[in-house]
Amino acid sequence: MKTVVKNEVYTGTVTDYTHEGMGVIKVDGYPVFIKDVLKDEKIQFKVIKANKNFGFGRNLNILEPSNNRVEPPCEYYYQCGGCQIQPLSYSEQLNFKKQTVDRNMNRQAKLDIETFDTVGMEAPHHYRNKSQIPVKRVNGKVQMGFYKPRSHDIVDIKTCYIQKDLHNQLMNKIRPYLDSVSIYDEATHKGLLRHLVIRSNHDNTEVQVGFITNGRKNQFQDIIQMLNKEFPEVVSIIQNINTKKTNVIYGDETIVLKGHAYITDELLGKKFKIRAKSFYQVNHSQTEKLYQKAIEAAGLTGTETIMDTYCGIGTIGQCAGDYAEKIIGIEVVESAVVDARENAELNGIHHAEYYLGKSEEVMKELVKKGIKPDVVFVDPPRKGCHEAFLDSLVEVQPEKIIYISCNPSTLQRDLKYLNKEGYQVSPVTPVDLFPHTNHTEAVVLLEWETT
Ligand SMILES: C[S@@+](CC[C@H](N)C(=O)[O-])C[C@H]1O[C@@H](n2cnc3c(N)ncnc32)[C@H](O)[C@@H]1O
Incomplete structure (x- = not known):
């Protein structure tokens, strides 16, 4: 029942977080969601939207701050849509993620299972090994960075706190060269360069730079020369052609401008193109922890088909x-299957299909x-x-299923389904793959109930 009025100012205490990391204040039972406020904080807020069953507010003044509040480490945080929960101390971020998973498992799916503490990252910054950087020209000036929340306006960024430092360096080195490159304009669907993509392996010994373009023209020779001279670790430069009017970044065709079409990284001692x-x-480091948990849960003995x-x-x-x-893999993206087959060879694995x-x-x-897989x-x-x-899983009845999920909401839906069909669900472990964002990864073991 609506108990607030739009544009009115209220005072209240944050009692909870939404799954997106917004604070929740209840006004006579009516929930108002407010960004960038923490649990237990007393604040003054203005109601900016009042729906029938819930509303949104804007924080005006923090009257009693939480001990878990920190100054966002990124200077662009309040404009950029890339991160959502930087005002939360890292330990509070991990609590928030545990709570999100736990709510899904127990309140939504009613599975009555334990949620372990979120496995956190030792140094939770400059971790992203892939940067997809939109490029725009506004009033003659090139902008590159990340989108503002719910918009395609770019926050022109010099340093992103979560992407790797090397990516920041590359982005800033490439920026002045773009003055003489045709830049794509979404409104007119004209111009060439849409996105710059940077991807690197864990020790920065192999880096790929990609130009996503509206057409096949190559205006990148000067950049390639500069990269050859100053960044020998850039071992792959590609151009991907995307001429569609779409938000999807990649098109179908990829041309190699330098080196290979791929970079190579290592995970748990195996190599991957x-x-x-x-x-x-x-x-990278959190993925190794996630995979270790998944492999541990599988409890393999050497005789299983996985x-x-x-x-x-x-x-x-x-x-x-x-x-x-034996290993059997299934994947819908063709280039990934090509990679998977080559990776098996690279790792001397002859029992994979x-x-x-x-x-x-x-x-x-x-x-x-x-x-009939065992796991x-x-x-x-x-x-x-x-x-x-x-349904196929239930039909084939593997002894164990290890479910890794990047969305607690669909995880709980699928676990509920499998549980109803006879799978017992073990405690869930959230693993923080995306510090400072509201994204949550989790891994969980399911076992076929034999009794
Ligand atoms: C979260 S990623 C996981 C990839 C891999 N397991 C890893 O850890 O890097 C999900 C993968 O599923 C693939 N995918 C999406 N829909 C699919 C489908 N219906 N069938 C098979 N693969 C799919 C995507 O292309 C992507 O590679």
């Missing part, structure tokens, strides 16, 4: 593969062919698993 369009986790569904470039299966008899297609379709076919790793995108995929 990564092509521009293939998925690869953005936080399935790596939504496998990307084959990372989880190959990291677990030393302890398995990769299938190109949707997990929900390929899994069904494999089940029909009588393939299935499930690592879908944010939208979670298709019901047809979950």
